[in-house]
Amino acid sequence: MNIVVCVKFVPDAQSERGFEPGDHTTDRFGVPGRLSELDEYAVEAALTLATAGADAPTGEPAGRVTVMTVGPPAAAEAIKKALQMGADAGVHVTDEAIAGSDAAATSLVLAAAIRRIGEAAPVDLVLTGMASTDAVMSVVPAMLAERLDLPQLTLASQLSIEGGTASIRRDGDLASQTVTAALPALVSVTDQINEPRYPSFKGIMGAKKKPVQTWGIADLGLRADQVGLAASATVVESITPRPPRQAGQVVKDDGDGGRQLADFLRSRKFV
Amino acid sequence: MSEVLVLVDHVDGAVRKATTELLTIAARVGEPSAVYIGTGFQDAAATLARFGAVKAYRIESPDLTAHLVAPSAEALAQLVERTQPAAVLLASTADGKEIAARLALKIDSGLITDAVDVDADLVTTQSVFAGAYSVRARVSRGTPIITVKANSVTAQERPGECVDEQFTAVISPGAMSARITGTRPRQKSGRPDLSEAAIVVAGGRGTNGDFGPVEAFADTLGAAVGASRAAVDAGWYPHANQVGQTGKSVSPQLYVAVGISGAIQHRAGMQTSKTIVAVNKDADAPIFELADFGVVGDLFTVLPQATTLIEQARG
Numbered sequence: 373m374n375i376v377v378c379v380k381f382v383p384d385a386q387s388e389r390g391f392e393p394g395d396h397t398t399d400r401f402g403v404p405g406r407l408s409e410l411d412e413y414a415v416e417a418a419l420t421l422a423t424a425g426a427d428a429p430t431g432e433p434a435g436r437v438t439v440m441t442v443g444p445p446a447a448a449e450a451i452k453k454a455l456q457m458g459a460d461a462g463v464h465v466t467d468e469a470i471a472g473s474d475a476a477a478t479s480l481v482l483a484a485a486i487r488r489i490g491e492a493a494p495v496d497l498v499l500t501g502m503a504s505t506d507a508v509m510s511v512v513p514a515m516l517a518e519r520l521d522l523p524q525l526t527l528a529s530q531l532s533i534e535g536g537t538a539s540i541r542r543d544g545d546l547a548s549q550t551v552t553a554a555l556p557a558l559v560s561v562t563d564q565i566n567e568p569r570y571p572s573f574k575g576i577m578g579a580k581k582k583p584v585q586t587w588g589i590a591d592l593g594l595r596a597d598q599v600g601l602a603a604s605a606t607v608v609e610s611i612t613p614r615p616p617r618q619a620g621q622v623v624k625d626d627g628d629g630g631r632q633l634a635d636f637l638r639s640r641k642f643v
Numbered sequence: 644m645s646e647v648l649v650l651v652d653h654v655d656g657a658v659r660k661a662t663t664e665l666l667t668i669a670a671r672v673g674e675p676s677a678v679y680i681g682t683g684f685q686d687a688a689a690t691l692a693r694f695g696a697v698k699a700y701r702i703e704s705p706d707l708t709a710h711l712v713a714p715s716a717e718a719l720a721q722l723v724e725r726t727q728p729a730a731v732l733l734a735s736t737a738d739g740k741e742i743a744a745r746l747a748l749k750i751d752s753g754l755i756t757d758a759v760d761v762d763a764d765l766v767t768t769q770s771v772f773a774g775a776y777s778v779r780a781r782v783s784r785g786t787p788i789i790t791v792k793a794n795s796v797t798a799q800e801r802p803g804e805c806v807d808e809q810f811t812a813v814i815s816p817g818a819m820s821a822r823i824t825g826t827r828p829r830q831k832s833g834r835p836d837l838s839e840a841a842i843v844v845a846g847g848r849g850t851n852g853d854f855g856p857v858e859a860f861a862d863t864l865g866a867a868v869g870a871s872r873a874a875v876d877a878g879w880y881p882h883a884n885q886v887g888q889t890g891k892s893v894s895p896q897l898y899v900a901v902g903i904s905g906a907i908q909h910r911a912g913m914q915t916s917k918t919i920v921a922v923n924k925d926a927d928a929p930i931f932e933l934a935d936f937g938v939v940g941d942l943f944t945v946l947p948q949a950t951t952l953i954e955q956a957r958g
C-alpha cells in the first residue's frame with residue numbers, strides 16, 4: 373500500500389503566536405515551530421497500516437509511507453520528525469510564491485504534489501491530521517478530496533482497511549457514523565485514533581539516510597498567481613489583539629466561596 | 644433584494660438553534676432562503692418561517708443523506724448557480740465546514756470559517772489564536788461562503804410566510820463514493836446540547852473522576868456539561884463533551900470551568916464565552932486570567948454550597 377501523509381509545520385502552541393506585521397499572514401519565522409501535534413496521529417496511523425500487513429518471514433513492510441509538507445524551508449523539521457518516527461521518504465514543497473496561501477491554494481499545491489508522487493506509483497491512501505494547530509480551519513482535507521476526486525473519509529476516530537475498502541468511525545456533533553469507501557481514498561484522523569510513537573534512537577539515526585525531495589511550484593506545473601496571497605479569495609481588513617480580558621474578581625474560599633459564586637451568578641442574572 | 648442561502652442544520656426536522664441564528668444574520672444581508680436537505684421538512688417549516696426564512700428549498704434525495712458531505716456540496720453549488728445568492732451561510736460544525744470547503748472550490752469563491760459575527764456588508768469577525776486576536780475579513784472573489792459559530796448572535800423571530808419548493812439536484816457518482824453505512828445517535832443526557840447551550844459547566848482533572856458536583860451544579864443552572872481533555876482521556880466523561888482545540892468550540896453566555904487549569908488548547912474552545920467563571924484550588928491557575936469571577940477553593944465544597952443556595956433561592 374502506497375500512503376502519503378500530509379503534515380504541517382506550525383508555530384509551537386506554547387509560544388506566543390502572532391502575525392507578520394506587513395501582510396497579515398501567520399508569523400512562521402519569529403517563533404519556534406514543529407510538526408503539528410495533530411499530524412502525528414496521521415503519521416502514526418500510516419505507520420501502523422504500513423506495518424500491519426508486514427510479511428512475517430522477511431519483515432518487509434507491506435506499505436510505503438511518504439510524508440509530504442508544503443511550507444517554508446524550516447518546515448523540513450516536520451518531515452525530519454516524521455521520518456524519525458518511521459516514514460520512508462519525504463517530499464518538501466517549498467516556494468516563496470506559496471507564502472500566505474489560504475486553504476484553497478494550499479490544497480491546490482498538496483493535490484498537485486500528491487498527483488506527482490502518484491506518477492511513480494499509484495497512491496492508495498492520503499492521510500492528514502484533523503486540523504492544523506495554528507489556523508484551525510479543518511477544511512484542507514475536504515478540499516483535497518474534492519480536488520483529487522477521492523472519497524472523503526474525514527475526522528476518523530477509528531480506521532480499518534480490508535480488501536481494498538476503508539472504513540472509519542466519524543464522531544459527529546450528534547451521532548457517531550460509520551463511513552465506508554473503496555481505495556484510493558482520503559482519510560483525516562482525530563487525536564482519538566491512536567497514541568503517536570516517539571522516535572526511537574534507531575529511527576533518529578536511520579532518518580538521516582532517508583530520501584527527501586524538494587519541489588518548487590514549477591515542478592508541479594503551477595504558476596505563482598495560482599498560490600500565495602495573490603490567489604486568495606478573501607482579504608483581511610484588520611487584525612486587532614484582543615484587549616486582555618479585564619481581570620475579574622477572584623475570591624478565596626473561606627467557607628463562603630459557594631455563596632459568593634451564587635451571588636455573582638445572581639447579580640449577572642444567570643439564576 | 645438578493646437571496647442569502649442558509650443550509651439548515653437539523654435532526655430529522657428538528658432545526659438546530661445555530662440555524663435560527665444564521666437566518667437572523669441572513670436577514671441583515673438580504674432575503675433568507677433556507678436549504679433543507681433530508682426528510683422531515685414539515686416539522687421544520689414552522690421554525691424556519693418564524694425565524695425569517697422567506698423561501699425554503701427542499702432537497703429530499705437519499706443520495707445526499709446516505710453519503711458524506713460531497714453530495715451536499717454539489718447540490719448547493721447547483722442551487723447557487725440557479726439563485727445567484729448574495730452569500731451562503733452554514734453552521735460551523737464538522738459537516739458545515741466541510742460542505743463549505745468543497746462548495747468554495749466548486750464555485751471558485753472565497754470561504755471564511757468560524758465567524759463570530761457577520762455584518763450587513765458581509766464583513767466577518769473571527770477570533771483566532773485562542774481568542775488572542777480579532778480578525779475582520781471579507782470574501783473578495785465569487786459568492787461569499789461563511790460558516791458561523793453557534794451562539795454568535797441572538798436569533799430573532801421575524802415571523803412571516805415561507806414558500807417552499809422542491810429542488811432536484813443532480814449528484815455525480817464521484818460524490819457518492821463515501822457511503823454512510825451506520826449511524827449511532829449520541830446518548831441523550833437530558834441536558835442542553837453542548838455546542839448550543841447558553842450555559843456550560845465544565846469539569847477537569849480536578850474532579851478526580853467525580854463529575855457529580857459538576858452535574859448537580861449544571862442542572863441547577865440548566866447548563867450543558869463539558870470536560871477538559873484530561874478528564875476525557877482519563878475516561879471520566881465522553882469525548883463528545885470535550886471542550887477545546889480537539890473537542891467542541893463553544894461560546895455560551897456563561898462558561899464555568901471547574902478544576903480546569905486553563906491550558907491554551909482548552910482555552911481555544913471556550914475563550915469566546917461571554918462570561919467566564921473559574922473554580923480552582925490553585926490561585927495561580929492560568930484559567931483565572933480569563934475569569935470574570937473566580938473562586939480559589941476546593942470544588943467539592945464550593946460547588947455543593949452554590950448549588951444548594953441557588954436551589955433554595957428558587958424555592
Ligand SMILES: Cc1cc2nc3c(=O)[nH]c(=O)nc-3n(C[C@H](O)[C@H](O)[C@H](O)COP(=O)(O)OP(=O)(O)OC[C@H]3O[C@@H](n4cnc5c(N)ncnc54)[C@H](O)[C@@H]3O)c2cc1C
Binds near residue numbers: 885901909924940
Ligand atoms: C494537540 C493537543 C490538543 C489538545 N486539545 C485539548 C482540548 O481540546 N481540550 C482540552 O481541554 N485540552 C486539550 N489538550 C490538553 C491540554 O494541553 C491540557 O493538558 C488539558 O486541558 C488539561 O486539563 P485540565 O485542566 O483538566 O487538567 P490540569 O491541567 O491537570 O488541571 C487540573 C486543575 O484542577 C485543579 N484542581 C485539582 N483539584 C481540585 C479541587 N479539588 N478543586 C478545585 N480545583 C482542583 C488544579 O489546581 C489544576 O489547575 C490538548 C493538548 C494537545 C497537545
